[in-house]
Amino acid sequence: MTTNRIGVFGANGRMGLALLEAATIKEQTQLTGAYVRSSSSLLGINVNQVNSAADSAVSFSVESEVNNVDVLIDFTLPQGMRNHLKTAVAQKLPMVIGTTGLNADDMALLNDAAKHIPIVFARNYSVGVNVLLNLVQTAATKFGDDLDIEIFEAHHRHKIDAPSGTALAIGESIADAKGWNHDEVAVYDRSQVETAKSQNEIGYSVLRGGDIVGEHTAYFATMGERLELTHKASSRMTFALGAVRAACWLQNKPAGLYDMQDVLDLK
Structure with missing residues (x-):
């Protein structure tokens, strides 16, 4: 061996x-x-x-x-x-x-x-997160175009980059499945936006606090139902x-x- x-x-x-x-x-x-x-x-x-x-x-x-x-x-x-x-x-x-x-x-x-x-x-070496990258692609292709896609991530207060590399990897996987250019559809700040959300975008939101190791959720929302795919790391x-x-x-x-x-x- x-x-x-x-x-x-x-x-x-x-x-x-x-x-x-x-x-x-x-x-x-x-x-x-x-x-x-x-x-x-x-x-x-x-x-x-x-x-x-x-x-x-x-x-x-x-x-x-x-x-x-x-x-x-x-x-x-x-x-x-x-x-x-x-x-x-x-x-x-x-x-x-x-x-x-x-x-x-x-x-x-x-x-x-x-x-x-x-x-x-890799932006994340968790087995669970890498399975999640496959699951979000399936969800992105099975839902219709009338779909709102959002990604939320939370980490400890010391993490500098935002959104996290894992959140971006999730978004890029979804964009690939949808045939989108991720950089063109990613939205990081809506504070100056005064129009309704487009279905041709991927929104990101971030939380930094305490000692959170890492949490990521991809939301797929349509009129009448919502699918949430979440991974939480405890160590x-x-x-x-x-x-x-x-x-x-x-x-x-x-x-x-x-x-x-x-x-x-x-x-």
Whole structure:
């Protein structure tokens, strides 16, 4: 049985700590790298002193000291991801990326890097959310055109990007099913709109508060009935275990840009 050696960027963050635990407890994986910024006070400290469930001999080290790993996982902010991507390409290491809030230039970097290494990029690594992406496409195609589509998402107060990457993935899946250009039909603010809602749009609404891990609902409303498809995450371990699953799946894959739908064989 092959063991996948996992290295985690941003290992001291909320998701980073969950990833350390997931890489420790999941079968066929071994945590061999926990990378933080050079200014971090955790440098040299064993990871299990910060997360006791991450029972590993690995200590926190600087991001420039990537070695002894088979695949890298990155859930950091876009600026950090850009630097980590360079490291992965230089060392020809597969990479799992869960960074959200990426712009067009970031996506161009991902596509270019994927010519050299295999990359799984997904806005959400939950199995349930990726099943939801399929369900919303079915709903979008089965209802008629006289349909109002709205997406609501809620996260903890520390989440910066809005709407969330997962909400956008849901909207993009619906737009694909309807044959729409998502950027043309997405509506993020109605505060200045004085006309009735169009059926050819996807509206987004956002809540930020407390410690909400993640909730997403797609609404399909017609005159007389409403379908609500909801996913609620109660633990970051849901996403961390999915990311580690993706890391194992990447083993021996050719260079290319993949997503969680590929990992779960949902396409």
